[in-house]
Amino acid sequence: MSSLLEPVTIGGKLSLRNRVVMGSMTRNRCVDNYKPGPAQVRHYADRARDGVGLIVNEGTFVDWTGCDWKYAPFMITEDHAEAWRKVTDAVHKEGGKIFFQAWHAGRVQHDQMPLMKEMKGRVLAPSSIKAEGGKYRDLPGLPGHTDNVEAIQDPRIVVETYRHSLLLAKKAGFDGTELLAQGGYLPHQFLNSRANKRTDDYGGSVENRCRFLLEIVGAASEVFGGPEFICVKLNPTDFFNDSMVEFEEMKETYTYLIKKLVSCKVGIINISRRGADLHGKSSDFYSLFVRPEGYPVPKGYDPVLDFGSLVKYPGSPSMLMANHDYMVEEANRLVKEGKLDLITFGRPFIYNPDVISRIRHGVPFSENDRGNDVYYGPYQTPDENYNDWPAATI
Numbered sequence: 001m002s003s004l005l006e007p008v009t010i011g012g013k014l015s016l017r018n019r020v021v022m023g024s025m026t027r028n029r030c031v032d033n034y035k036p037g038p039a040q041v042r043h044y045a046d047r048a049r050d051g052v053g054l055i056v057n058e059g060t061f062v063d064w065t066g067c068d069w070k071y072a073p074f075m076i077t078e079d080h081a082e083a084w085r086k087v088t089d090a091v092h093k094e095g096g097k098i099f100f101q102a103w104h105a106g107r108v109q110h111d112q113m114p115l116m117k118e119m120k121g122r123v124l125a126p127s128s129i130k131a132e133g134g135k136y137r138d139l140p141g142l143p144g145h146t147d148n149v150e151a152i153q154d155p156r157i158v159v160e161t162y163r164h165s166l167l168l169a170k171k172a173g174f175d176g177t178e179l180l181a182q183g184g185y186l187p188h189q190f191l192n193s194r195a196n197k198r199t200d201d202y203g204g205s206v207e208n209r210c211r212f213l214l215e216i217v218g219a220a221s222e223v224f225g226g227p228e229f230i231c232v233k234l235n236p237t238d239f240f241n242d243s244m245v246e247f248e249e250m251k252e253t254y255t256y257l258i259k260k261l262v263s264c265k266v267g268i269i270n271i272s273r274r275g276a277d278l279h280g281k282s283s284d285f286y287s288l289f290v291r292p293e294g295y296p297v298p299k300g301y302d303p304v305l306d307f308g309s310l311v312k313y314p315g316s317p318s319m320l321m322a323n324h325d326y327m328v329e330e331a332n333r334l335v336k337e338g339k340l341d342l343i344t345f346g347r348p349f350i351y352n353p354d355v356i357s358r359i360r361h362g363v364p365f366s367e368n369d370r371g372n373d374v375y376y377g378p379y380q381t382p383d384e385n386y387n388d389w390p391a392a393t394i
């Protein structure tokens with residue numbers, strides 16, 4: 001039986017030196033014109049040098065956006081691609097692999113954010129329905145997400161927006177892409193009857209609600225030379241950014257979607273169990289977010305194990321990856337039992353530049369002892385709380 005530190009090959013094409021994946025994490029530190037600089041090169045290279053199997057870069061916008069992270073990166077221009085090339089080269093030099101996380105905020109943004117005004121950006125969504133929540137610290141009165149939401153006329157044009165960005169990502173040297181389809185962002189908005197009230201081929205039935213994401217998967221597979229290089233990140237029990245739905249809708253949507261993704265031979269399906277509340281209150285960062293009333297999930301329900309059987313069966317072309325509140329023992333056991341192929345650790349990679357060495361030598365992960373500014377700032381320099389975490393003495 002395999003264990004976490006054993007290698008794996010995805011779809012016969014993408015070889016990883018182990019099954020541990022550094023999850024995508026927005027750190028709001030691309031201070032040089034929305035692109036990575038020396039701090040990001042060092043951050044990702046350090047983690048690759050320690051031996052992580054795969055890195056997913058921080059969520060990177062595929063179009064101009066008015067999201068509330070003003071130093072999150074974009075992949076729209078050649079300039080962006082050149083800057084990311086320095087990161088991918090550094091990761092490859094250390095023997096690592098890196099995926100590009102494609103992010104489109106959809107309705108989860110504000111049209112009054114300075115960049116949106118400058119770029120004349122439009123807030124696009126499946127339907128013209130405002131997302132509840134949000135708090136824009138840079139706008140007077142700290143408003144929530146905008147109500148100036150424009151229903152997309154032809155979703156195929158937005159698929160082309162993705163393709164443009166993915167082509168640049170490929171040029172920048174990324175080994176594949178993770179499509180962000182959770183968190184209440186655009187692909188998730190299409191999946192969800194709360195945000196999607198369309199009456200055309202992209203709304204209504206489950207098949208129609210899944211169409212937009214499946215078309216992006218198709219475009220991404222063309223760009224990267226096959227579906228093996230595509231990962232789709234899903235969170236069936238999500239409630240972030242006004243994305244919660246009734247349990248029955250969730251089951252129906254993700255049963256259909258995951259079967260379709262496997263039939264497309266997508267390399268990795270990354271399922272989050274956020275919102276399922278398996279361990280009681282989540283520690284640290286996630287304790288700030290509370291599931292809204294009226295959308296219960298049965299106690300002990302685990303979406304990874306529930307939908308996992310649709311991905312993991314003899315002869316399946318797709319790998320199952322999981323994330324959210326896993327620790328090494330549980331992840332290793334699930335891999336050994338054949339219930340998981342890959343594991344994402346997110347927060348541990350923030351505070352531990354040496355996750356793989358610690359796993360190898362049985363050294364516990366360090367925890368965050370510096371407070372919540374660690375995640376998105378503020379900071380004096382981008383390296384602060386980013387490239388200054390000590391490795392364990394082994």
Ligand SMILES: Cc1cc2nc3c(=O)[nH]c(=O)nc-3n(C[C@H](O)[C@H](O)[C@H](O)COP(=O)(O)O)c2cc1C
Pocket residue numbers: 023024025026027058059101180233272285323324325326344345346347348375376
């Ligand atoms: C500071 C921070 C930023 C994050 N940003 C992203 C992101 O840009 N895209 C994404 O898909 N997930 C994002 N996540 C979620 C992580 O990728 C991961 O799925 C989650 O933290 C669960 O893993 P963990 O319990 O090991 O931290 C973020 C998490 C944190 C803590």
